Amino acid sequence: MGIGKIIFTFLYILVYPALILFLSGDWFWPEGWIFTIWFIALCFTTILYLFLKNPGLLAERYRKPGTGNQQGWDKYVVYGLALGFFIWIAIMPLDAKRFRWSGPFPLPVKIAGCICLVLSFFFFLRSFADNDFLSPLVRIQEERKQKVITTGVYSFVRHPMYFAATMLFMGTPLLLGSVYGLLIGFLLVLLLAIRSVGEEKLLEKELEGYTDYKKKVKYRLMPFIW
Numbered sequence: 001m002g003i004g005k006i007i008f009t010f011l012y013i014l015v016y017p018a019l020i021l022f023l024s025g026d027w028f029w030p031e032g033w034i035f036t037i038w039f040i041a042l043c044f045t046t047i048l049y050l051f052l053k054n055p056g057l058l059a060e061r062y063r064k065p066g067t068g069n070q071q072g073w074d075k076y077v078v079y080g081l082a083l084g085f086f087i088w089i090a091i092m093p094l095d096a097k098r099f100r101w102s103g104p105f106p107l108p109v110k111i112a113g114c115i116c117l118v119l120s121f122f123f124f125l126r127s128f129a130d131n132d133f134l135s136p137l138v139r140i141q142e143e144r145k146q147k148v149i150t151t152g153v154y155s156f157v158r159h160p161m162y163f164a165a166t167m168l169f170m171g172t173p174l175l176l177g178s179v180y181g182l183l184i185g186f187l188l189v190l191l192l193a194i195r196s197v198g199e200e201k202l203l204e205k206e207l208e209g210y211t212d213y214k215k216k217v218k219y220r221l222m223p224f225i226w
Contacts, residue, residue, distance in 0.1 A: 005062075006051060013043045016089055024093035031110065031176050032093065038117050046128055056144065057128070060135050067137075071202060074138040077195050084188045092173055092181035105177035116171025123164035126153040134161060138199045140206045148209040150216070157219045158200070162192045166222065196220055 017036035021027050050058035065078045095101045127134055130152030133141050140146060153160035166189045173181025200220070203210040220226055 006047060009047060010044065013040065019089060020093045022093075023090060024097035026097055029093075029097055032097070034114070035117075035172055035175060038121065042121055042124060046125065049125070050128060054128075054132060057132055057134060060133075060141070060144070063135065063137055065137065068135075068139050068141070068143075070137040070139045071198070073198060074195070077191060078137065080191055081188065084184065084191065088169070088181060088184045088188065091184060092176050092178040095180045096173075096177040102177060102179040105174065110175050110177065113171045113174030113176075116167040116174065120164045120167035120171060123153055123160045123167070127161040127164060130154055130160075138195065138202060140202065146207065148203075148207060148213050150213055155217060157221065157223050158214065158217050159192075159196050159221050162196055162221050163223065165189070165192060193221055193226075 017032075017039050020035065021029060021032050024032050026032070047058070050061065065075045131149045131154065133144060133146045133149065135141060157163050169185030169188050170182065173179070173185055197220075200210075200214070204214070
């Protein structure tokens with residue numbers, strides 16, 4: 001991975017928090033800045049960690065949809081998640097700040113949102129640290145000799161990155177104060193849940209040891225729930 005590509009990625013990442021602050025109509029929106037700092041810290045930390053410690057996984061994270069024997073159905077899921085994420089990012093500041101469609105959220109609810117983001121931060125970073133095969137595509141990485149990961153956060157839940165995303169999609173609208181953000185976030189979580197079912201069918205069929213792993217780690221997406 002070249003330095004130029006990494007720098008471009010850093011600049012691209014800044015677009016999302018800037019869009020939130022711009023659409024809110026208030027560049028000094030406290031909740032918007034809390035999310036901005038969280039988002040930039042997570043993305044920059046993850047990329048720098050992978051660049052220095054695991055360049056093979058970083059290259060995998062840049063893989064384009066439709067390549068590397070990705071499951072055909074998963075291409076549509078990836079595009080759906082990307083589109084949904086953009087709509088989610090755009091609707092929250094319009095709802096919570098500019099037009100105030102949802103009305104104010106009480107402080108305890110916003111604190112709960114912050115707690116969700118703390119959990120999300122931890123599980124995102126640990127997922128990358130614990131799993132060398134954390135591809136953005138549903139595929140078997142034969143060329144990288146993929147194997148089942150059972151340690152770290154993967155001993156707690158089978159899809160810790162999806163759990164981290166769930167905390168993100170629920171926690172952010174709670175912090176910002178957006179009912180519409182919660183609704184769209186729920187749809188994104190539902191899409192991840194559906195994806196996890198299809199992904200596990202592939203893993204059970206083609207990745208040795210995954211069936212035994214499922215028996216040991218019972219929770220797929222939400223610890224103690226599902």
